[in-house]
Amino acid sequence: MTYIAKPRIVHGGLTRNALGLTIRDYEGGMSTLCAGCGHDSVTAAIVQAFFELDIPPHRVAKMSGIGCSSKTPAYFLGASHGFNAVHGRMPSVATGASVANRELYLLGVSGDGDSLSIGLGQFAHAIRRNLNMVYVLENNGVYGLTKGQFSASADVGSKARKGEVNEQQPIDPVQMAMAQGGTFVARSFSGDKEQLVPLLKAAIKHQGFALVDVISPCVTFNDHEDSTKSYSYTRQFFHRAVHLDYVPPLEEIKVAYDEGEVMPIELHDGSRILLRKLSKDYSFTNRGAALDYIRSHQRKGEIVTGLLYIDESEPDLHGINHTTTAPLCNLDFETLCPGSQALATLQQRFR
Amino acid sequence: MEPTKTSGTEYFHRVVDCQWACPAHTDVPEYIRLIAQGRFSDAYMLNRVSNVFPGILGRVCDRPCEPACRRVRVEDEPVAICRLKRVAADNRGDIRDRLPKAAEQKNGKRIALIGAGCASLTVVNDLLPLGYECVIYEALDKHGGLMRTNIPSFRLPATVLDEEMDYIIDMGADLRLGTPVESMKRLLAEGYDAIFVGSGAPKGKNLDLPGRLDSDRIHIGIQWLESVAFEHVDSIGENVLIIGVGNTAMDCCRTSLRLGAKNVKVMARKPRKFFKASDWELEDAEEELVEIVVNYSPKAFVMEAGKLVGMTFEKMEYDLDDDGNIADTRVVAEEFFACDDVVLAIGQENAFPWIERDIGIQFDQWEVPVVDPVTFEATLPGVFFGGDAAFGPKNIIWAVEHGHQAAISIHKYCQAQSLTDRLPRGVNLQSAKMGMHEWSYSNDYDPTARRMMPSVDLKERFKKLNIEVELGFSVEQIVKEVERCLNCDLQTVFFADLCIECDACIDVCPVDCLTITANEDEQTLKNNLKSPLLNPDQPLYVSASLKQTGRVMVKDENLCVHCGLCAERCPTAAWDMQKSTVNIPYAIDEMVQDEARCLENQKTG
Ligand SMILES: Cc1cc2nc3c(=O)[nH]c(=O)nc-3n(C[C@H](O)[C@H](O)[C@H](O)COP(=O)(O)OP(=O)(O)OC[C@H]3O[C@@H](n4cnc5c(N)ncnc54)[C@H](O)[C@@H]3O)c2cc1C
Numbered sequence: 001m002t003y004i005a006k007p008r009i010v011h012g013g014l015t016r017n018a019l020g021l022t023i024r025d026y027e028g029g030m031s032t033l034c035a036g037c038g039h040d041s042v043t044a045a046i047v048q049a050f051f052e053l054d055i056p057p058h059r060v061a062k063m064s065g066i067g068c069s070s071k072t073p074a075y076f077l078g079a080s081h082g083f084n085a086v087h088g089r090m091p092s093v094a095t096g097a098s099v100a101n102r103e104l105y106l107l108g109v110s111g112d113g114d115s116l117s118i119g120l121g122q123f124a125h126a127i128r129r130n131l132n133m134v135y136v137l138e139n140n141g142v143y144g145l146t147k148g149q150f151s152a153s154a155d156v157g158s159k160a161r162k163g164e165v166n167e168q169q170p171i172d173p174v175q176m177a178m179a180q181g182g183t184f185v186a187r188s189f190s191g192d193k194e195q196l197v198p199l200l201k202a203a204i205k206h207q208g209f210a211l212v213d214v215i216s217p218c219v220t221f222n223d224h225e226d227s228t229k230s231y232s233y234t235r236q237f238f239h240r241a242v243h244l245d246y247v248p249p250l251e252e253i254k255v256a257y258d259e260g261e262v263m264p265i266e267l268h269d270g271s272r273i274l275l276r277k278l279s280k281d282y283s284f285t286n287r288g289a290a291l292d293y294i295r296s297h298q299r300k301g302e303i304v305t306g307l308l309y310i311d312e313s314e315p316d317l318h319g320i321n322h323t324t325t326a327p328l329c330n331l332d333f334e335t336l337c338p339g340s341q342a343l344a345t346l347q348q349r350f351r
Numbered sequence: 352m353e354p355t356k357t358s359g360t361e362y363f364h365r366v367v368d369c370q371w372a373c374p375a376h377t378d379v380p381e382y383i384r385l386i387a388q389g390r391f392s393d394a395y396m397l398n399r400v401s402n403v404f405p406g407i408l409g410r411v412c413d414r415p416c417e418p419a420c421r422r423v424r425v426e427d428e429p430v431a432i433c434r435l436k437r438v439a440a441d442n443r444g445d446i447r448d449r450l451p452k453a454a455e456q457k458n459g460k461r462i463a464l465i466g467a468g469c470a471s472l473t474v475v476n477d478l479l480p481l482g483y484e485c486v487i488y489e490a491l492d493k494h495g496g497l498m499r500t501n502i503p504s505f506r507l508p509a510t511v512l513d514e515e516m517d518y519i520i521d522m523g524a525d526l527r528l529g530t531p532v533e534s535m536k537r538l539l540a541e542g543y544d545a546i547f548v549g550s551g552a553p554k555g556k557n558l559d560l561p562g563r564l565d566s567d568r569i570h571i572g573i574q575w576l577e578s579v580a581f582e583h584v585d586s587i588g589e590n591v592l593i594i595g596v597g598n599t600a601m602d603c604c605r606t607s608l609r610l611g612a613k614n615v616k617v618m619a620r621k622p623r624k625f626f627k628a629s630d631w632e633l634e635d636a637e638e639e640l641v642e643i644v645v646n647y648s649p650k651a652f653v654m655e656a657g658k659l660v661g662m663t664f665e666k667m668e669y670d671l672d673d674d675g676n677i678a679d680t681r682v683v684a685e686e687f688f689a690c691d692d693v694v695l696a697i698g699q700e701n702a703f704p705w706i707e708r709d710i711g712i713q714f715d716q717w718e719v720p721v722v723d724p725v726t727f728e729a730t731l732p733g734v735f736f737g738g739d740a741a742f743g744p745k746n747i748i749w750a751v752e753h754g755h756q757a758a759i760s761i762h763k764y765c766q767a768q769s770l771t772d773r774l775p776r777g778v779n780l781q782s783a784k785m786g787m788h789e790w791s792y793s794n795d796y797d798p799t800a801r802r803m804m805p806s807v808d809l810k811e812r813f814k815k816l817n818i819e820v821e822l823g824f825s826v827e828q829i830v831k832e833v834e835r836c837l838n839c840d841l842q843t844v845f846f847a848d849l850c851i852e853c854d855a856c857i858d859v860c861p862v863d864c865l866t867i868t869a870n871e872d873e874q875t876l877k878n879n880l881k882s883p884l885l886n887p888d889q890p891l892y893v894s895a896s897l898k899q900t901g902r903v904m905v906k907d908e909n910l911c912v913h914c915g916l917c918a919e920r921c922p923t924a925a926w927d928m929q930k931s932t933v934n935i936p937y938a939i940d941e942m943v944q945d946e947a948r949c950l951e952n953q954k955t956g
């Protein structure tokens with residue numbers, strides 16, 4: 001962290017997006033995380049993605065649980081809505097927010113502790129409901145906020161700072177989401193914004209639950225030698241399986257590609273993504289094959305990254321539940337509260 | 352690209368934009384910090400080392416540092432560098448015992464200096480402490496050159512001028528007033544060890560138009576200002592036309608207002624963007640309700656009954672090309688402007704009628720002496736030029752810098768050393784880290800706007816010629832203005848082997864001037880910067896290869912505001928803020944070097 005705030009300086013190189021905002025308008029308060037924490041880089045990537053997508057900050061609701069990662073919504077999109085829930089319970093609060101106002105962009109930020117230990121059940125059900133949100137899981141293998149205990153994502157054999165070795169099997173959020181029927185499953189690295197920013201943009205535009213698992217080193221408790229979530233280890237075993245280009249609506253696709261190697265996908269707002277295989281034997285349409293690929297590389301100690309699976313055809317929570325198409329705040333009072341007679345009729349159905 | 356070489360070279364000096372732009376390389380950020388600490392005498396002495404006349408320059412310097420100031424890259428106005436110099440001078444204590452002193456032991460060498468302006472006085476300031484005897488010949492009865500005769504006292508009070516010049520004269524110069532040098536040949540014959548010509552560019556340009564010689568109400572600006580300064584002239588007609596729109600014109604129009612003129616027009620041939628006068632001098636004149644009339648080219652002086660009644664002008668029209676240069680010129684009309692007096696302020700020139708042309712001192716086709724731009728030596732060995740006499744009219748701070756360089760040359764000449772084998776400039780670096788997030792400077796960016804100089808009321812100021820218009824900053828203003836300086840000498844220094852490529856510095860930098868990217872050739876790196884390159888002349892700071900990925904850290908120095916956030920955010924201290932000090936050698940340093948060499952020889956010999 002720093003003691004002085006990042007000053008608001010409008011310098012000559014600053015550009016404006018379609019809303020006339022600069023990237024600085026998408027920032028939040030000064031970070032209080034440790035200097036060099038991967039989470040701060042994820043924050044910067046989120047800021048960049050929303051800026052480049054021309055999304056008005058007040059159309060976003062930021063959701064989080066507890067942890068260093070869950071603190072970060074305070075450091076971006078200062079003009080958005082936000083809710084800092086209790087430990088592991090962010091998905092429930094997010095579900096409520098989504099039900100109330102389906103037109104907001106929902107962005108959840110969580111950690112490996114918050115999502116994979118106390119919040120594992122909540123996490124799984126959010127996938128199951130295909131809640132229309134971006135779920136950024138800032139994964140550092142430890143409970144950073146409580147001083148570096150192993151989390152459920154710690155790899156077997158990874159050493160803690162004081163030398164203790166983890167012997168329990170890790171939970172991989174990516175594999176879990178794949179198996180659970182997740183409709184957008186991606187992994188990236190806080191130290192690779194070139195990959196992370198387009199992934200976040202696609203995730204924001206995906207209709208349904210979009211998991212972005214981001215390896216985000218804890219520089220204080222898990223960046224030493226023999227850690228499998230350090231900057232240097234991640235860089236060494238980082239394996240890009242799929243490359244993603246995000247193409248905004250109405251923009252021409254400029255890259256030339258061979259059939260079969262690249263898969264264009266149209267997102268619900270007309271923007272497109274182009275997925276390009278970086279590895280011949282990767283299949284981005286077959287859930288089972290993709291899962292096998294991730295597992296076989298995991299056995300070699302490699303971390304497979306990119307947009308690993310996407311399915312735009314599944315209905316989200318609103319589709320599944322046939323909810324009203326308008327946000328509740330836009331309904332007139334009579335529709336929202338049809339009166340005691342309507343309630344009595346409804347109750348009659350359950351008698 | 353190869354990693355940038357920063358050690359010992361000019362790289363870090365260039366980053367301190369004001370100091371780089373200042374002809375005498377005044378250590379601006381350091382004196383501003385001293386002022387911030389209330390150490391006015393220290394700030395004054397630091398200034399004096401490089402610019403010799405802080406009180407004078409704090410009022411009338413041409414301030415090339417201000418347009419260069421880094422602050423204008425993040426907001427409209429530069430730091431009030433010049434007026435803060437005045438703060439140091441106005442608030443200093445008695446510094447007389449800290450001034451340089453003439454050496455008690457003379458070295459037996461005698462130097463003649465022609466003209467007692469700022470150029471000559473700087474040479475004397477630098478040579479008396481080394482044991483030289485300095486004889487100054489001055490044609491006029493008072494010393495100071497154009498600073499006294501042309502810069503009006505409402506901008507530069509005589510007390511300020513006298514005090515700072517006397518610091519030098521009182522060291523023990525042999526000042527001979529009212530003693531013009533009428534023959535260089537004769538002076539050469541007097542056997543001086545070296546001669547310095549600091550006689551200025553004393554000839555005001557004339558405007559040879561019909562009627563020019565028919566009236567005594569047509570004045571040449573610099574001669575007229577001199578007559579005013581010596582009180583030979585104390586009035587002027589009600590309606591005055593000033594021809595020309597440079598800084599001299601600004602002094603002429605403002606002086607006219609103080610001698611009784613009611614209606615003063617400055618007549619400019621071209622549109623405003625082509626004016627020679629500095630913006631601030633124009634502003635000061637316009638504040639006094641001087642009218643600046645553009646696009647009128649003088650044609651003739653008009654007399655009636657043997658008396659000047661006005662001038663005719665051709666009204667001009669210009670077509671500008673895409674670059675804003677004049678592509679075409681037309682005369683569209685002729686107009687008459689009535690007046691009682693005309694002051695010609697269209698430039699000044701060198702004039703050396705007293706230098707014989709057969710003694711080995713060469714002049715070029717414009718009658719400007721041929722002078723070496725590094726050593727300031729003329730084509731006759733042992734004769735040196737500086738100030739306006741060297742390369743034509745410039746300004747005080749250039750004259751001072753010429754003086755410093757000429758003093759080094761004179762010393763080397765007298766010691767029979769090579770004039771070109773001069774001590775190099777150097778840069779020292781020292782970490783500014785004092786603790787966690789603690790630096791030895793105030794690093795928080797202060798968005799305060801430039802403070803406005805308070806001045807004497809418009810009615811009051813015309814009552815006497817010598818009422819100084821500017822009042823100087825108040826304490827409240829000083830406190831605010833010093834914080835506007837970005838401390839450009841607090842350099843960001845990078846240690847590639849420590850970087851873990853976490854991007855923290857990149858994300859926190861408020862001006863996006865850092866980039867980690869694959870190493871490429873210079874142009875590709877310039878294209879790949881996080882924020883587009885705005886100043887292609889400023890070299891990039893490129894690191895050695897980073898350990899984890901082999902990429903490089905690239906910094907665009909042009910944008911950096913020296914806030915230190917990169918260094919605060921870096922988990923491994925790969926960035927450090929280090930205070931750079933530029934070492935500028937003076938004649939005295941050359942002498943210290945000689946003595947060291949002497950000792951060395953004694954030991955080995
Ligand atoms: C109207 C006007 C306003 C200006 N305002 C500014 C300003 O605001 N800021 C700024 O930085 N600069 C200003 N300048 C420019 C500045 O005054 C000069 O660049 C500077 O004074 C040059 O110094 P110098 O020592 O080279 O020569 P000068 O100051 O010209 O001194 C030369 C001296 O040599 C003497 N001399 C000449 N010939 C002989 C001889 N043969 N024998 C003996 N003595 C001789 C002269 O009498 C004179 O005293 C201004 C100039 C003018 C004309």
Ligand SMILES: Cc1ncc(C[n+]2csc(CCOP(=O)(O)OP(=O)(O)O)c2C)c(N)n1
Nearest residue numbers: 067068069087111112113114142143144145
């Ligand atoms: C109900 C409850 N149990 C335990 C805690 C203690 N606690 C705070 S943060 C945290 C783990 C955070 O880990 P993670 O989500 O990985 O965040 P990180 O700090 O690593 O980013 C725990 C167990 C708590 N705050 N609330």
Ligand code: SF4
Nearest residue numbers: 034037068144218219
């Ligand atoms: S403890 Fe770890 S996760 Fe928490 S802020 Fe520090 S580096 Fe980041």
Ligand code: SF4
Nearest residue numbers: 369420421836837839
């Ligand atoms: S900000 Fe300060 S140090 Fe930087 S150029 Fe301006 S005056 Fe000089």
Ligand code: SF4
Nearest residue numbers: 860911912914915917
């Ligand atoms: S000091 Fe560092 S953070 Fe601040 S502007 Fe310069 S490079 Fe950026």
Ligand code: SF4
Nearest residue numbers: 850851853854856921
């Ligand atoms: S903050 Fe330090 S370690 Fe991180 S990228 Fe910048 S220089 Fe490297």
Ligand SMILES: [Mg+2]
Nearest residue numbers: 111112140142
């Ligand atoms: Mg964690």
